[in-house]
Amino acid sequence: MSGLFQIKDSLANKISYYHLMLLMASLPFDRFYSHLILISYGIHTLIHLKRGTVKPLFKWRTIILQSVFFITVLSTFYSANQNEGFNDWGKQIPIFLFPVFFCLNPLDVKKYRSQLLLAFALVCTITVIYLYADAFVTIRHYQLPVLAILSGAFINHNFAEPIDMHATFFSMQLVIALVYLIGFLIKEKNQYTHLFHLFCIIILSAGLIQLSSKSVLLVVFTVINIAVPYFIFKGSKRWKFVAVSSLLSLMLIAGILSSGAFRERFLNEFKIDLSKATSNEISDGRLARWQVVTGLINKKPVIGYGSGSEMGLLQDAFYKHKFYNSYLSKLNAHNEYLSLWLKSGVIGFLIYAATLIWGVFISFKHKDLLFFTFILLIAIVSLSENLLDVDKGIFFYALFYSFFSFSTKKYFYSKLTDSNQQPHGIFEHVQA
Secondary structure: OHHHHHOOOOHHHHHHHHHHHHHHOOOOHHHHHHHHHHHHHHHHHHHHHHHHHHOOOOHHHHHHHHHHHHHHHHHHHHOOOHHHHHHHHHHHHHHHHOOOOOOOOOOHHHHHHHHHHHHHHHHHHHHHHHHHHHHHHHHHHHHOOHHHHHHHOOOOHHHHHHOOOOHHHHHHHHHHHHHHHHHHHHOOOOHHHHHHHHHHHHHHHHHHHOOHHHHHHHHHHHHHHHHHHHHHHHHHHHHHHHHHHHHHHHHHHHHHHOHHHHHHHHHHHHHHHHOOOOOOOOOOOHHHHHHHHHHHHHHHHOOOOOOOOOOHHHHHHHHHHHOHHHHHHOOOOOOOHHHHHHHHHHHHHHHHHHHHHHHHHHHOOOOOOOHHHHHHHHHHOOOOOOHHHOHEEEEHHHHHHHHHHHHHHOHHHOOOOOOOOOOOOHHHHOOO
């Protein structure tokens, strides 16, 4: 483990490295820590700014990474609720700052990518263990059966409640950690390291099932059964892996759906989400709310209503359509694409879509499985959540999009199929 904390570099770069490690480690916890560490990282970067080490700032990469923030800024000027628009600036400022800091900071993130992701994976694993421990303490306190862990009282948001995290946003973090560990597990030869990674993978997988985010689990099964064999294997090995992973996935899905609570979560709630609104329903499904949002978009499809306008517009529309549950709960569009279209028009929607397409292109160009996994997470979760209206969603997007963009290269995944190429990096990181 010493390789995680003792790196050979200048003192300034060591401090930058620790800042990035702490930023990743802070993601599962209160936003206060993330904001505090980001401020410290920015100050440190500016203090040690050297002209010769600055990466090009005015490049398409930087503009693409910051594009969502610029959309928010521009659409504020014609908003009917500019105060809320300026609040959106404050929430989304990390999207602007992270690419700038990565350009100005001399730390070579490519060199330390593996260590940083390993540290992040360990924090995620420990956090899931803590959540399970908290759940079982609660079960014991109320003298419930052990299998109560599979009941509705301990899945989804209820499971993540001790760390005050939205289940879907925490699940997204776990997926990055899980896919990172799977990549090394496939070729890891050292027995103890192999067992260590396998243990972490089991914990993270259990946490993902317990959190029960439908959109995130869809990404997990897609990555494991399609992306992993595509990025890592070739020829017959690829098809053997697909056969085994598909069989295991089907068995896992059958096991999950055998539980009444999970069946309710994945099947019945999904059915409600995709149902049309009826007068006798207490809850309003996502599809019904999206139809309301689409109706508003049709009135101003080109430039939208401006940043900060979404909640006011939806409150009026939900009340008018008798979506009283959505009105009282003050729900947003629960779809980042529709939300951007509503606020910034078709231009905002197309820029966001282009940003994600660029990420897919870069991930395929560099055979970067983790980058592709990240982009797929953003693209799929954006269908069901206002990802960039929530602090944890914004930080996850801003930090990892910049991190993967600045650290991507023909990484170890493209080399694992070479029988003469030994995996590197992780072994020395887990040695005592």
